Amino acid sequence: MLSTLQPPRSLTLLPFRRFHGSKTIASLASSSPTLDASSVSPPQSQILTTRRSLLSGETTASEIAKSYLSRIRLTEPQLKCFLHVSENVLKEAQEIDQRISRGEGVGPLAGVVIGVKDNICTEGMPSTAASRILEHYRPPFDATAVKKIKEMGGIVVGKTNMDEFGMGSTTEASAFQVTANPWDLTRVPGGSSGGSAAAVAANQCMVSLGSDTGGSVRQPASFCGVVGLKPTYGRVSRFGLMAYASSLDVIGCFGSTVADAGMLLHAVSGYDRFDSTSSKQDVPEFESQSLSMDSFESKPLKGVRVGLIRETLEEGVDSGVRSATQEAASHLEALGCLVTEVSLPSFSLGLPAYYVIASSESSSNLSRYDGVRYGNQVMADELNKLYECSRGQGFGGEVKMRILMGTYALSAGYYDAYYKRAQQVRTLIRKDFKAALDHNDILISPAAPSAAYKIGEKKDDPLAMYAGDIMTVNVNLAGLPAIVLPCGLVEGGPSGLPVGLQMIGAAFDEETLLKVGHIFEQTLKGSGFVPPTLPNVA
């Protein structure tokens, strides 16, 4: 059965039985990012809140949009999450308000304010992948994921900062600016989708799209204290996502709650004829996983088998991260899960295999940026010189390094030793995961070996930065879905630094991840993961 996008449903058809507690959109008008700092109730879905408030007439899409734009204006000088803010936000919001007032249907994402990572094409809006070689480039088309968001009434508020072409873990490799972590402005937000994660954490947008090739959605989610969802490879069309490593790339979702990340995923999932690697698997109704707390039994996850990956808690992981992970495992046990330790023997091979595959594929994918058909051109008197200078001056240092690494690994005589061998290791990694997931419903691990580190700390030590990807790359090699959600705080910054728990599922089993994640989040004690108010912001 073809999985197709559900036709946009009008607000009037949607039931509201699941919404727990009430929160008015009026509170969004305050410039403080601490939306529910004083509340003890679990975090609420912003998508559902928006839907309810628009339908009941409590507020309008224009009011919501204005409050977000104003908060962006106030906080951007310190955070620098956005490379471009859309000029059409108010116009699109007004259109939604007009449709509602005429009694016409609007889509399930109507009025939802969404950030989009800058390597995802948005028609008419600059899409640069944070690279000088694409400075000022405006694509002639929307990525399929963006097209679906717009069809459902979502408002793309802007394009978020990232490491150039997805190569990096901090946004320090952006050609334009470094994004600050809303929890501590001297620290990195993670990467490469750092802007998208930080923007959600700082409430500059409700949800956002990122991309994940080796952990680029999950690691920043952990660093910024938000939910990051990496779908199964093939779940979401890559059409319009500027390719970094075609066998690893996926588009992922950020939200302040598991429910929001799941609803955004549902909106952008589905087979797309423009992406030959997109899957025809059914897209389940992820939204039905957002059960209200009242319906929870005392052990709502009874019987769920959870495997804690032994190799992720060994030497090199910060003690704070280790204890937060172990506490998360205990929390899952308290909810009824059966938590055991599992071993993935091929685990440590993932990092070198990943870097060979990713750099090889990127050297091929980035050959299209030659200054001829789009992007910045450096004119020369000879064609090869034009290529060399346009690319030499347009690409940043990290990008050049990875292209050259890939060129090397794919050179004649080396292909078997490096690329082919890495592909064979990929098979081993897939087998290990499959074996572990035959005996467990999900696997868990930290998302990164530490919490967010200081800006500049790892910039000159690429090996140390690469080593930080150890928790996440294997999942991309195996093509599996994974979600990261905040599970604790460690010391650092003005109010502590968030740490995320990674849950990995079987292929196309995002449903289980969302169900377990949602229940974990809703039952976690504490006042929610809200970064401290920014200095100089009222």
Add this chain to the structure above:
Amino acid sequence: MATRALLAVVTASPPRMIQIKASTFSSSLKFQRHITTLARSFSSDTNPSVLQPPDVSRLAETARISLTPSEVLRNVELRFVKSLTAIVFVVLVGKCRFGQLQQVDVSSVEPAIRAEMEGGNLREDAPETFENRESIRASIPSFDEVYLKVPKVLNKE
């Protein structure tokens, strides 16, 4: 965090594992020279090409990327050499920060192109017209109706 790199040199005979600390080298060039020395000591007639450290200028030429001798780009070259040699030579049978030393036998393992392989996603070989040609044209840096202008190609002799 200390970074450690393990050298695994792929040769016909079983590889010898050597553990070195990348941070013990005061400069990347020393690091590269060390690896070159080790590589030469394992030299085998059957596969000499595998043991060559990367020739940065040749690679840059292949990738059509200019690396000028300016200060900034010298850093790129050095960082590149350090990272590439460490990472690529570490490849696949190495000890990373986690996990024990492992010898991996991949002789009977099928390479995986990507994770899931659903077949049959081919379309009709029929062209479709893209509507928004104006927008495509607007992005072209040197356009001279109807040509994309590029300089001449000089063959290297």
